[in-house]
Amino acid sequence: MSLADSKARMMSAHRDLMNAWFRVHEAWHDDTARRFRERSIEPIDRQLRSAMNALDAMEETLRRVRSECGES
Numbered sequence: 134m135s136l137a138d139s140k141a142r143m144m145s146a147h148r149d150l151m152n153a154w155f156r157v158h159e160a161w162h163d164d165t166a167r168r169f170r171e172r173s174i175e176p177i178d179r180q181l182r183s184a185m186n187a188l189d190a191m192e193e194t195l196r197r198v199r200s201e202c203g204e205s
């Protein structure tokens with residue numbers, strides 16, 4: 134699996150998670166929902182964004198290596 138494929142799958146999973154959370158959150162507004170968001174949703178969101186940024190950096194590094202090594 135390529136980095137681009139991995140990033141696409143991660144973006145899709147992130148989008149699915151956030152869409153599901155927004156649907157649930159429409160009906161769930163108590164303190165337990167807030168704690169769940171703070172302890173579960175937000176950390177996952179940050180980690181997924183960080184991982185996607187890392188994949189972008191890795192992809193750029195690989196692009197430069199390939200360019201410098203004469204590969205296309």
